Structure formats: C-alpha cells, structure tokens
Amino acid sequence: MSSVTTIKDRQSDLPVHATGGWRGEFRRSLPGYLFLLPWLVGFFALTLGPTLASLYLSFTDYDLLTPPRWAGLKNYDYAFVHDARLRSAVWVTLKYVLWSVPLKLSVALGLAMVLDRSVRGVGFYRATFYLPSLLGASVAVAVLWRQIFGANGLVNQLLLLTTGLKGISWVSHPDYALWTLIALAVWQFGSPMIIFLAGLRQIPQDLYEAASMDGASGWRQFWRITLPLLAPVIFFNLVFQMIEGFKAFTQAFIISGGEGGPIDSTLFYSLYLYIEAFANFRMGYASALAWLLLIIIAIFTAIAFASSKYWVYYEDEAR
Amino acid sequence: MSETHPDRPVGNIRHEWLRHLVLGFAVLVMVYPLIWMFMSSMKPDDLIFSNPTALPKSLDFSSYGRGWNVLRVSFGNFYLNSFIISISAVVGNLMSCSLTAYAFARLHFWGKTFWFALMMGTLMLPYHVTLVPQYVLFLNLGWVNSFLPLIVPKFLAVDAFFIFLMVQFFRGIPREIDEAAIMDGCGPWRIYWKIMLPLSTPVLATAAIFSFIWTYDDFLGPLIYLNDMKSYTVPLALRAFVDSSGGDSHYAELFAMSSLSLIPVFIVFLAFQRLIIRGVALGALKR
Numbered sequence: 001m002s003s004v005t006t007i008k009d010r011q012s013d014l015p016v017h018a019t020g021g022w023r024g025e026f027r028r029s030l031p032g033y034l035f036l037l038p039w040l041v042g043f044f045a046l047t048l049g050p051t052l053a054s055l056y057l058s059f060t061d062y063d064l065l066t067p068p069r070w071a072g073l074k075n076y077d078y079a080f081v082h083d084a085r086l087r088s089a090v091w092v093t094l095k096y097v098l099w100s101v102p103l104k105l106s107v108a109l110g111l112a113m114v115l116d117r118s119v120r121g122v123g124f125y126r127a128t129f130y131l132p133s134l135l136g137a138s139v140a141v142a143v144l145w146r147q148i149f150g151a152n153g154l155v156n157q158l159l160l161l162t163t164g165l166k167g168i169s170w171v172s173h174p175d176y177a178l179w180t181l182i183a184l185a186v187w188q189f190g191s192p193m194i195i196f197l198a199g200l201r202q203i204p205q206d207l208y209e210a211a212s213m214d215g216a217s218g219w220r221q222f223w224r225i226t227l228p229l230l231a232p233v234i235f236f237n238l239v240f241q242m243i244e245g246f247k248a249f250t251q252a253f254i255i256s257g258g259e260g261g262p263i264d265s266t267l268f269y270s271l272y273l274y275i276e277a278f279a280n281f282r283m284g285y286a287s288a289l290a291w292l293l294l295i296i297i298a299i300f301t302a303i304a305f306a307s308s309k310y311w312v313y314y315e316d317e318a319r
Numbered sequence: 320m321s322e323t324h325p326d327r328p329v330g331n332i333r334h335e336w337l338r339h340l341v342l343g344f345a346v347l348v349m350v351y352p353l354i355w356m357f358m359s360s361m362k363p364d365d366l367i368f369s370n371p372t373a374l375p376k377s378l379d380f381s382s383y384g385r386g387w388n389v390l391r392v393s394f395g396n397f398y399l400n401s402f403i404i405s406i407s408a409v410v411g412n413l414m415s416c417s418l419t420a421y422a423f424a425r426l427h428f429w430g431k432t433f434w435f436a437l438m439m440g441t442l443m444l445p446y447h448v449t450l451v452p453q454y455v456l457f458l459n460l461g462w463v464n465s466f467l468p469l470i471v472p473k474f475l476a477v478d479a480f481f482i483f484l485m486v487q488f489f490r491g492i493p494r495e496i497d498e499a500a501i502m503d504g505c506g507p508w509r510i511y512w513k514i515m516l517p518l519s520t521p522v523l524a525t526a527a528i529f530s531f532i533w534t535y536d537d538f539l540g541p542l543i544y545l546n547d548m549k550s551y552t553v554p555l556a557l558r559a560f561v562d563s564s565g566g567d568s569h570y571a572e573l574f575a576m577s578s579l580s581l582i583p584v585f586i587v588f589l590a591f592q593r594l595i596i597r598g599v600a601l602g603a604l605k606r
Contacts, residue, residue: 025429031507032428039419039438039482042475047441050452057451064455111345114338121339127592128346130599134588135353138536139554140577143561144356147570152368154355187349191599198600247445250538254558273447278543283451290447297445 058288063281075288086289088264089272090296096178096268097245097300100185105237108189112196113226126197130190141184142254146171149180171255174265181251181266192237199233200226231312239304246297249274269293353581360575367570383579386572390559392548394576397556401535404469404552408534409527411473412481416526417519419476420485421511425497441479446539454543468544469537473530481526488522489515525598528591532584553580 033040058075060068079086111129115122135141148154149170156167170176203226211221227234249270252260260267260275273293277286359367360382361375387394422428423435457468476482492515500510516523541552551559557580560573588595 029428029430032422032426032431035418035422035426035507035511036428036434037418038415038474039476040434042415042472042477043437043441045456046453046472046475046477047444047449050449050456051444053452053455054448054450064458111342114341117334117338120335121342125342125346126596127588129349130596131585131588132349134532134595135581135584137533138581138584139538139557140580143557143573143577144352146561147574148352148355154352157368187352194596194599243445247447250554253538253542254561257562270447273450274539277451277454283455287451290445290450293447294445 054287054290057284058291060284061282062284062287064283065281068284071284075285076292078285079288079292085264085267086272089260089267089269092178092260092265092267093246093248093269096182096185096248097242100182101238101241101245103182104186104189104241105192105234107186108193108237109196109230109234111189112193112200113222115193115197116200126194129193133188133190136184136188137250139250139254142251145180145184145251146255149176149183172262174262177255177262177265181248181255184251185245185248192241195233195237196230199230203229228313232314235304235308235312239301242300242304243297246270246293246300269296356574357578360571360578362571364568364570367574380575382571382575386560386569386576386579389569389572389576390548390556390563392551392556394553394556394579396549397551397553400466400550401552401554404466404541405531405534407466407470408473409530411470412476412478412530413523413527415474415476416478416481417485417516417523418511419482420489421507421515423482424486424489425510425515426507438479438482441477442483450543457544463544464546464550465544466550469534469540473534478530481530484526485519485522488519492518521594524591524594528587528595529598532587535583 057068059071059073061071061074062068115125132141150156151167151169151172153170155170159165159167168176170180207225207229208221211225216224247270248268252266252268252271253274256262256266256271258271258275260271269289270293273286273289276282276289358375361377361379366375419438423431423438453468454463457463460467462468462471496514496518497510500514505513535552536554537552538554538558541555542558545551545555548556548559557573557576560569560576
C-alpha cells in the first residue's frame with residue numbers, strides 16, 4: 001500500500017524535479033504548457049482575439065476597405081428599432097426552432113421506443129434511421145430537397161398519384177417554404193433517436209414489470225416511468241437540438257438560392273448575418289448581429305435550464 | 320451498445336410484425352428521397368418529374384460523365400480539393416486535439432483548471448461570433464482564396480469538442496500504466512506517443528471520422544474563403560451547378576453529381592457504422 005502512495009505522489013509532479021518555489025513550479029509546468037501550445041495559440045489567435053475584436057467591431061462601421069469607424073450604439077439601435085428584415089429573420093428562426101425541435105424529438109422518441117422492444121434487425125433499423133442525420137447537412141441533400149418539394153417534385157407526384165390533387169411549388173411559396181426546411185430537420189431525427197435508445201436501455205425493466213403487475217396501462221407506464229426516467233436525456237437532446245437549430249445555415253442558403261426567399265420566409269438568422277457581412281460588407285453590423293445571436297441562444301438555454309428544475313430529475317439526486 | 324438485450328422481452332408475435340410494419344414504413348419514408356435521387360440520375364428529365372416510382376429504363380450512367388464536366392472546371396478537381404482539405408483537417412485535429420487532451424487529462428501544470436474551464440467555454444460559443452474577425456485576420460494574412468483558412472485552425476485545436484471527447488477517453492485509461500512507464504524513465508512525450516495514442520484508437524478513430532465528414536460537408540467555410548472556381552470544394556461546385564443552370568435544366572446531371580457527392584460519406588458510414596453509432600450514443604456527438 002505504501003509503495004502505491006509514493007508512486008501517486010511522484011506522478012502528481014510529472015517530471016520528477018522536486019524543487020520548491022516558482023522555479024520548481026515553472027519546471028513542473030513546462031511540459032504541460034508545451035503540450036498545450038497549439039491550443040493556446042489557437043485560443044488566443046482564433047477564438048479569444050476574434051471574440052473581443054467582434055465585440056469592438058459591433059460598435060463600429062466597417063466595410064473592410066476603410067478602417068472601422070466608431071459608431072457607438074448605432075448598430076444595436078438599428079437592429080432593435082429599425083431593421084424590419086432582422087425582425088423577420090428572428091421570427092423565421094424562432095418558428096423553425098420551435099416547430100422542428102419538438103417534432104424531431106417526438107419522432108425520435110417514438111421510434112426509439114418501438115426499436116427498444118424489437119429484437120430482430122435493430123442494428124439495421126438504427127443504421128438506416130441514422131443515415132439521414134449524417135447526410136442531411138450536405139449541399140447535395142439540400143439540392144435534392146429543393147427538387148422534391150418543387151412544382152413537379154416527388155411530393156407533388158405522390159400527391160397526384162394518391163389523391164389526384166395538383167400541388168403547388170412548396171419551396172417557392174412563402175407560406176410553405178419554411179415547412180420544407182422543418183421537414184428536412186425532422187428527417188434527421190436519427191441522432192437524437194440513438195441517444196434516446198441508449199437512454200431507454202438504462203431504465204430498469206423490473207419497473208415496468210412491477211407496474212404491469214399493479215395493472216398500470218402502457219400509456220400510464222409511459223407517463224409515469226419512461227418519461228420521468230428519460231428526462232435527463234430529453235433535456236440534453238432538447239438543448240442540443242435547439243442550439244443547432246439557431247445555427248442552421250446551409251439548408252436555407254441552398255433552398256432559397258442564398259437569399260432567404262420567397263419574401264424572406266426562409267431567411268434564417270445565420271443566413272441574414274452572412275448576407276450582411278459578405279454580400280453587403282457591413283462587417284460592424286454583422287458583428288452586432290453575432291452578439292445578439294449569442295444573447296438569444298444564451299437566453300433560450302437559460303430558460304431550458306431554469307425549467308429543468310421542474311421536470312428533470314437525476315437518479316443520484318434526492319427527490 | 321450491443322445488438323440485443325437479454326432483459327428486453329420480445330413482445331408477442333402479433334406485436335412483433337406490427338412493429339416491423341411501422342418500422343418498415345418509416346424506413347421507406349426515410350430512404351425513398353435518396354433512392355429517388357439516385358434513380359432520377361439515370362432518367363431523362365421528362366420522366367423524372369412525371370412518374371415517382373418508375374425505375375430507369377436502363378442502367379444509363381451517361382449523365383455522370385456529362386455532369387462531371389458541366390462546369391468549366393471538372394469535378395475531379397473539386398473532389399481533389401475536398402479531399403486535400405478534409406484529410407488535412409483530420410490530421411490536424413488528431414494531432415492538436417490529442418496533444419491538448421493529454422495535457423488536460425494527465426499533466427499537472429499551473430493554471431490547469433482555469434484553462435480547462437476556458438476550453439469548455441469555447442464549446443458554447445457559436446461560430447458567428449468569431450466569423451467576421453477571423454475573416455479579417457485571414458484576409459490580412461493574404462490567405463483568402465487558399466485552403467489555409469480551412470486547414471490551419473484545425474492544427475491549432477479550435478474544435479474543442481474533440482478535445483473534450485479525448486480528455487474523457489484518456490481519463491479512463493488506468494493511471495497504473497503511465498506510472499509503470501514513469502518508473503521505467505519515460506517522459507511525458509514518450510507516454511503520450513507510445514502509450515496513450517496506441518491505447519486510444521477508438522476515440523481517435525471517432526474524431527477522425529467526424530472531422531472528415533464535417534469538413535467534407537462544410538459549406539460556409541469554403542463559401543467565404545474560396546472564390547476561384549479552381550479551388551472550389553464539392554459542395555461549392557454543386558451550388559455553382561444549381562446557380563449556373565438556374566436549377567432548371569440538366570436535372571439528371573444535377574442528381575448524378577449530388578448522388579456522387581454523398582458516396583464518400585456513405586462509404587465512411589458503412590465502414591465505421593458501429594463506431595459512429597456508439598459515438599453518437601455517448602450523448603456527445605451531434606448529427
């Protein structure tokens with residue numbers, strides 16, 4: 001036992017130079033910092049520096065050609081008070097997140113529960129359901145989506161075949177274009193499904209057996225056992241998918257031809273930020289938009305965490 | 320996650336086939352768009368948009384040849400660019416993130432908790448915040464319209480997510496192994512290189528797979544940094560294809576190139592399916 005403790009003591013100051021004082025501290029720390037060097041350079045040059053620069057730029061007018069000019073709160077004033085296009089971008093993004101995340105998670109949970117009980121072919125189903133999550137972020141799938149929901153696309157062909165109705169071009173109608181993007185998000189339910197499946201397998205089976213014995217219906221078991229015990233996993237998926245939803249860009253860019261149309265109905269926040277920065281070269285304003293997005297995401301995450309007190313219980317927590 | 324669980328009773332037979340019916344229908348809905356795209360790549364335009372289920376008349380891959388050269392630069396060039404960038408990203412992420420993760424998981428140095436907290440903080444930062452200043456930085460370095468802005472950051476461990484994944488894994492490796500190596504006189508570098516990395520192939524493979532797929536699929540980065548068509552990646556080329564034809568002609572060619580662009584990801588998925596799904600199940604991986 002004593003030999004073990006000496007080894008533990010020795011490894012705690014990894015290069016074994018047991019000198020005291022700041023020189024000893026320096027020598028002990030040196031290998032750690034050498035290993036950390038690439039990250040430190042990246043952190044200062046590509047993360048911390050740019051973050052501070054972005055905060056500064058958000059208070060300036062900057063078009064890349066002339067040096068930034070201090071503008072005070074002008075960008076934020078414009079964003080909050082005057083920018084009607086930003087208001088529609090925020091609205092479109094919120095609508096996208098608030099519809100796509102619950103729909104996606106419901107489908108994911110439903111199919112995870114079906115898969116959890118079936119034994120044959122689980123591997124095949126799981127892999128097939130996951131595939132769209134892997135491919136869905138690509139330009140190719142966005143291009144495909146635009147054709148599927150086009151005037152003569154797959155959806156309308158099937159509609160014509162089954163009901164005889166002639167559908168419109170969903171991607172170019174302002175009332176429906178966003179829904180094609182929501183459908184694309186729901187199509188990628190595979191990754192939260194896999195996380196749900198892993199969570200379901202943690203639930204002790206005897207709870208269900210005991211509940212059945214007491215005569216609880218399947219529906220009641222779902223509400224009283226499955227949902228409460230799965231709450232931490234639901235919470236994780238919810239927060240994660242929400243943040244991803246706020247950051248969505250490629251799909252909207254491809255489906256709307258880079259403009260967020262028709263009539264700004266697919267103008268995601270990220271797309272608007274891109275347009276302001278790299279089409280209109282309003283770098284200062286785009287930086288202000290980035291900070292506003294950070295704040296929006298932080299608020300929604302905080303709401304989720306605050307609400308979790310009331311519905312998420314962890315097993316090691318006293319009830 | 321194993322395939323079957325002994326504590327999961329199979330429902331009775333009636334429910335079993337009902338489940339397969341539901342699941343089979345879901346599979347069809349999920350996969351049919353992809354099948355439709357692939358079949359359409361072999362059909363003439365009028366047939367693509369008239370009959371949703373028709374099989375192509377013959378296995379006619381000629382649209383692939385026409386699509387390959389539809390832009391003034393051939394797709395061969397775009398694939399080469401995409402692979403150069405993606406493979407560099409894989410190498411960069413593996414090297415830089417594992418070095419960082421080793422320091423955080425095993426070495427003791429002044430201020431470690433502080434740096435670790437900062438690293439975890441960068442996980443939460445949306446990319447939008449650094450987008451503009453990074454662009455200005457790379458513009459001033461003269462790197463715009465080269466692959467450098469897409470590759471160099473990966474060598475500087477900016478993907479904190481992979482660091483986090485590796486730290487978790489390294490912490491699970493028994494310390495007795497390092498301790499034995501220290502007794503034998505190994506320094507931190509040898510422990511990292513000869514012990515940690517060889518024992519960490521699962522997490523390194525997971526990081527490599529996701530680095531590859533995410534970089535290969537990335538659209539915003541190349542969109543901002545690559546202006547000259549010769550340096551385009553595959554996603555940018557597909558977008559240029561849609562733009563050039565207004566998305567209104569050459570449908571078979573468009574579907575052909577789109578299908579083809581999914582194949583690298585598809586192959587990676589088939590080859591590493593279990594690793595990918597286990598990675599996602601850890602609750603750590605997105606998508």
